[in-house]
Amino acid sequence: MLDNVLALSSYEPLIPITIYPHLSLLSLIIGVFFMAWFFTLEVTSKSSSNLFKELTTSLIGSTFLGFGTVFLLLSVGIYV
Template sequence: MDVNTMPRYTGPISDAKFPHLTIILCATGLLFASWFMVLEVTSNKYNRSILKELTIASLAALFLGFGTTFLLLWVGIYV
């Protein structure tokens, strides 16, 4: 099999969509992170819920992680 005749690999997500995905995912992650910070500042020890805190923090980390990955891909650092 000749390498020159093989089709070039392209990723499942187009390069043109990286900026949009970066902005949307990072904005959503920052929204969840700010919600988590407001929740931590305004709640006292009697009305805290560990499940709610872990859920919000996990969502913030997930969205910010994927947003950072697409930011790196957008600027040309292929991870």
């Protein structure tokens, strides 16, 4: 029984832990860029609003901000 437990390999994540801070910074920067772009789309003229462009921009921005937040939490030791 003990031999079976010792023969198991330890868990290794798909993404190395050492690049979590870099991934969080990159994802948050891209997310803030798309968030700012979305805000400028909303503030500018309403006559030329494009729903597809607004939804695409908000989806990309929120996805990058979400992943950036997760990697930021993981890089400081809060495992979610």
